[in-house]
Amino acid sequence: MVNVIGLGYIGLPTALMLASHGVEVVGTDYNETLVQTLNRGQTTFSEDGLEQLFAQALAGGIRFTTEYRSTEVYIVSVPTPYDKDSKRIDPCYVVGAVEKVLSICPENAVIVIESTVSPGTIDRYVRPLCGGKKIHLVHAPERIIPGNMVYELEHNSRTIGADDPAIGLRIKELYSSFCKGDIVVTDIKTAEMTKVIENTYRAVNIAFANELAKLCHYEGMNVDEIIRICNMHPRVNILSPGPGVGGHCIPVDPWFLVGDYPQHTPLITQSMKINEEMPDFVFERICKLMEAHGISDFSEVGLYGLTYKEDVDDIRESPTLQLLERHPEAFHVYDPMVCGGLVANQDTDFANFLQHSRLLVVMVGHSHLKTCTEELEGKVIFDTRHALKGMDVYRI
Numbered sequence: 001m002v003n004v005i006g007l008g009y010i011g012l013p014t015a016l017m018l019a020s021h022g023v024e025v026v027g028t029d030y031n032e033t034l035v036q037t038l039n040r041g042q043t044t045f046s047e048d049g050l051e052q053l054f055a056q057a058l059a060g061g062i063r064f065t066t067e068y069r070s071t072e073v074y075i076v077s078v079p080t081p082y083d084k085d086s087k088r089i090d091p092c093y094v095v096g097a098v099e100k101v102l103s104i105c106p107e108n109a110v111i112v113i114e115s116t117v118s119p120g121t122i123d124r125y126v127r128p129l130c131g132g133k134k135i136h137l138v139h140a141p142e143r144i145i146p147g148n149m150v151y152e153l154e155h156n157s158r159t160i161g162a163d164d165p166a167i168g169l170r171i172k173e174l175y176s177s178f179c180k181g182d183i184v185v186t187d188i189k190t191a192e193m194t195k196v197i198e199n200t201y202r203a204v205n206i207a208f209a210n211e212l213a214k215l216c217h218y219e220g221m222n223v224d225e226i227i228r229i230c231n232m233h234p235r236v237n238i239l240s241p242g243p244g245v246g247g248h249c250i251p252v253d254p255w256f257l258v259g260d261y262p263q264h265t266p267l268i269t270q271s272m273k274i275n276e277e278m279p280d281f282v283f284e285r286i287c288k289l290m291e292a293h294g295i296s297d298f299s300e301v302g303l304y305g306l307t308y309k310e311d312v313d314d315i316r317e318s319p320t321l322q323l324l325e326r327h328p329e330a331f332h333v334y335d336p337m338v339c340g341g342l343v344a345n346q347d348t349d350f351a352n353f354l355q356h357s358r359l360l361v362v363m364v365g366h367s368h369l370k371t372c373t374e375e376l377e378g379k380v381i382f383d384t385r386h387a388l389k390g391m392d393v394y395r396i
C-alpha cells in the first residue's frame with residue numbers, strides 16, 4: 001500500500017493515477033474539509049481528465065483520510081514555500097509530514113519526497129529526523145504543468161533520486177505503473193538540483209521575453225512580430241512576455257538558489273526582479289493609456305483574468321493579484337474561472353464587467369475571451385498576453 005501525504009495539485013493526481021493503475025492507495029491530508037469533499041466523490045480543482053481519473057481511482061479502491069497509515073511506501077507532496085526575506089526554502093511542511101510518517105512507519109519504509117526542494121534540503125532537514133531508524137529516502141520531483149496535468153503525469157519523463165540504487169529502481173517500478181516516459185535514477189541531491197534548475201531555466205527565459213517587451217515598447221516596435229521572426233531561426237526559441245509570472249513554482253523555486261548561493265546567481269536574481277516588476281510596468285502602461293483616452297477614473301478600467309495563467313482556476317501569486325496588491329485602485333475585475341468575492345469590485349457577469357470597462361486590460365488569455373471578440377468592439381483594449389490576435393489592441 002502507498003500512503004500519499006498531501007492531496008493538493010500534485011498529490012491528488014498522483015494518488016489517483018497510482019490507484020487507477022492497480023496500486024493500493026490511501027490519500028492523507030490534514031485539511032478535513034478537503035478530505036470530506038473527496039470522500040463525497042468530488043474533486044477539489046478542475047483539470048482536463050481529472051474527473052475521469054477520479055472515477056477510475058475510486059473503482060480501484062482509493063481511500064481518503066486525515067490519518068497517516070503504517071505502510072512500506074510514502075509519497076510526500078506538501079507545499080514548500082520560501083522565506084520572503086532570506087529567499088531560502090521553508091521546509092516546515094515537509095519536515096512536519098516526515099515527522100508524522102516516522103512516528104508510525106515500520107523500519108525499512110521508503111519515504112519519497114515529491115515536493116520541490118532546494119539542493120541539499122533532504123540532507124539538511126529530512127535525514128536528521130530519521131535518527132537511528134532505518135529508513136530509505138527518495139526524491140521524485142514532479143514535472144506536470146497545470147492545465148495539462150493528467151496527460152503530462154502519464155507521458156513526461158521523470159527523475160528519481162535515491163541513496164540506494166536498488167530502492168531507486170523499486171520506486172521507478174512503482175511510477176512505471178502509470179508513467180510512460182523515461183525514468184532516470186540518480187542520487188538525491190542531483191534530483192533536487194535538476195528540479196529547481198528546470199523551473200529556473202523557464203523563469204530566466206520568461207524574464208528575457210519580458211525585457212524584450214520593455215525594450216520594444218521603448219522603441220515603438222512590435223515585440224510579437226520580432227519574437228515570431230527570431231523564432232524562425234532553428235536555434236532560437238523565445239518565450240512570451242506577459243504581465244508577470246505567477247503560480248506556485250516559477251516565481252518561487254529560483255529564489256531557493258538565490259537564497260542558498262547568492263554569490264553565484266546574479267543572472268537568476270536579475271531575472272526574478274525583471275519578472276516581479278512586470279505588474280508595475282503594466283500599471284504604468286494603464287495610467288498612460290487612461291491619460292491618452294481621457295479616462296480619469298480607475299473604476300472605468302476592467303482587468304480581465306485573476307488566475308496565474310490561461311484556462312486554470314489557480315490564483316496563487318497571480319500577476320493580477322500582484323498588481324492589485326501594489327496598486328489597490330478601484331479597478332473592475334472579472335475571471336470566468338474564479339467565483340466572485342475574491343477581490344474588491346469583482347464582477348461575476350461578463351456583460352456587466354464589459355459595461356464598466358472603457359479600458360479593458362487582458363491579464364489572462366482564457367479561451368473564453370477568444371469566443372467573445374464581437375462583444376469587445378469599440379473598447380480600448382490593452383492585451384498583455386497577446387491573446388487577441390489580429391485585433392486592433394495595445395500590446396505589451
Ligand code: SAJ
Binds near residue numbers: 145244245
Ligand atoms: N509565462 C509567461 N510567458 C511564457 C510562459 C509562461 O509569462 O512564455 C507565465 C505564465 O503566464 C505563468 C507563469 O509564467 O504566470 C508560470 O507558468 P508556466 O506555464 O510557465 O509554468 P507552471 O508554473 O504552470 O508550471 C511549471 C512547469 N515547469 C516548467 O515548464 C519548467 C511545470 O512543468 C512544473 O511541474 C511546475 O512548474 C512545477 O510544479 O514545478
